[in-house]
Amino acid sequence: MRRITILGATGSIGQSTLDLIAREPDLFEVVALTGGRNIAQLAKDARASGAQLAVTAHDDLLDDLRTALEGSGIEAAAGAQAITEAAARPADWVMSAIVGAAGLPPGLKALEQGATLALANKESLVAAGPLMIETAARSGARILPVDSEHSAVFQALVGESMDAVRRVIITASGGAFRDWPRDQLASVTVEQASTHPNWAMGQRITIDSASMFNKALEMIEAREFFDLDPERIEVLIHPESLVHALVGFCDGALMAHVGPPDMRHAIGYALNWPERRALPVAALDLAAIGSLSFSAPDPGRYPALRLAREVMAERGLSGAVFNAAKERALDHFIAGRIGFLAMSGVVEEVLTRLCAQKGLVDAGISLDSVTHLDHLSRVCADRVVKEQHR
Numbered sequence: 001m002r003r004i005t006i007l008g009a010t011g012s013i014g015q016s017t018l019d020l021i022a023r024e025p026d027l028f029e030v031v032a033l034t035g036g037r038n039i040a041q042l043a044k045d046a047r048a049s050g051a052q053l054a055v056t057a058h059d060d061l062l063d064d065l066r067t068a069l070e071g072s073g074i075e076a077a078a079g080a081q082a083i084t085e086a087a088a089r090p091a092d093w094v095m096s097a098i099v100g101a102a103g104l105p106p107g108l109k110a111l112e113q114g115a116t117l118a119l120a121n122k123e124s125l126v127a128a129g130p131l132m133i134e135t136a137a138r139s140g141a142r143i144l145p146v147d148s149e150h151s152a153v154f155q156a157l158v159g160e161s162m163d164a165v166r167r168v169i170i171t172a173s174g175g176a177f178r179d180w181p182r183d184q185l186a187s188v189t190v191e192q193a194s195t196h197p198n199w200a201m202g203q204r205i206t207i208d209s210a211s212m213f214n215k216a217l218e219m220i221e222a223r224e225f226f227d228l229d230p231e232r233i234e235v236l237i238h239p240e241s242l243v244h245a246l247v248g249f250c251d252g253a254l255m256a257h258v259g260p261p262d263m264r265h266a267i268g269y270a271l272n273w274p275e276r277r278a279l280p281v282a283a284l285d286l287a288a289i290g291s292l293s294f295s296a297p298d299p300g301r302y303p304a305l306r307l308a309r310e311v312m313a314e315r316g317l318s319g320a321v322f323n324a325a326k327e328r329a330l331d332h333f334i335a336g337r338i339g340f341l342a343m344s345g346v347v348e349e350v351l352t353r354l355c356a357q358k359g360l361v362d363a364g365i366s367l368d369s370v371t372h373l374d375h376l377s378r379v380c381a382d383r384v385v386k387e388q389h390r
Contacts, residue, residue: 001029005115007087007106008097010035010042012202013120013146016264017095018045020271023280032086034098034106037061043068053089055082057102084109093271095146096121099204100327101320101374104128108367111141118270120146122221123327127320128370129224143225144270149218150225151266152245152257157226160249167248168228170218171238172297175210178239182301188340190333204330211343212297213326216308220319223312230312235305237295242284260284303344307351317361318351320370324377325350332385342388350380 004021008014014035021028032053035042039061046054046069053075056065062078069076077086080102087094087106094110095118096103103121108128110117112135119125124132136143145151149170157165176195177185193207208214219233241261246254259265260282268279297305304326311322329346332338338346354377355361363369 001027002093003031003091004028004093004095005032005086005089005091005110006030006095006097007034007083007103007110008095008099008121009033009045010038011097011099013097013263013267014095015045017097017118017267017271018049020264020268020279021049031089031091034083034086039064039068046074047072053077053086055079055086057083080105088113091115093118095267096124097146099123099202101127101323101370104370105367108132108135111135111143112139114139114141116142116144118144118146118267120267122147122217123323125221125224126217126323127317127374128365128367129221129319131365131367131370133224144273145225146263146266146270147218147221148244148259148261148263148266150222150245151269152259153222153226153247155257155269156245156247156255160247160255162226164250165228165232165247166250167232167234168222168226169234169236169246169248169254170215170222171236171241171243171245171294172212172215173209173239173241174237174297175212176206177210178237182298185301186339186341190336193333193340203334207330207333208326211304211340212302213304213330213343213347215302216304217323217326219305219308220311220322224319230309233312235297237297238293240289240292242289243292243294258284303348307344307348310351314355314361317363317365317369317373318355320373321351321354321361321377322347324374325381328378328381329385332381337389338385346381346384346388349384350377353380353384 006014006017030049030051033046033051034055036057055077059079065076084106087109094115096107097120101123104124107124145154193210194203222233244257246256248254262281265281311318325347329343333343
């Protein structure tokens, strides 16, 4: 049996992972599950999967978790350090599905102990790509992509040489406002931005999809994961969300990965890699679909994509700055302090201020340096928002 840990078990990726594991319980032993404030779901999943350990990120909910697990024999723990310790427990395969920079320390810990890391936490590679890659190489661990776009690229590259790759195209639905007139975007509400036309995802990633910050992160992630020159990474708007990525080769051929907008496809591929196994994913009826559409993203509508290219050119710790500023700008939008369009302006101003400080973003990449820049970037973002609303 393969030993499995799921970091972020109560989110949409974690729930899809548990769904796949539950369909073949004889193949997997669940070591640990971690979650946030949804204690009822975390305890329910821990009991159903036979997990050895359940961890909530919130110290104040430890007693609630212990009560929910009473009589099960399942160990309970709480706090960020407990999540990192859960990731350190021996496991063969670890799903990294914690949202945001909080997923970096436990993801690194899983790599240090040699586990295969199924990476849905794109922020880890954005903020600390070289550190993640080096840690995996040092321990003999492997990182498998779970973002649908990067899984698609990974699958298209099976049996291919990177020397033959000329371009990688990741697709974007365009989010909830792809057809809105640009002059209406300033009035977008949090509720409107929290609804995606194709995918069922959490609130934060859904809003990031609407602003295209999610795609900006994925551009940087693709650069780090596949060691691509930035100019070889392209983005296309594809409203149907059926073609997840394409790889272009030196002979002019394009290899496309086509599948329904169901994250169990990418999760299942990582879970069963290097084999393919049957998955509860609908087969596409291409005749019924009829046609697929693509268009270039409007740079004026999606400034996040330009910022991503600037980060890829800057390298160093600029990814950590970009991610932290993006997360904090999103916090301010959700709280109603800034408008939808203001998020990119906050991120750009933070990048401008911190990247101008010599020796800051070009320092060596370590967990400590990434954590330090993450903190500075959030403080700077708060300052920018406060200055803009005096």
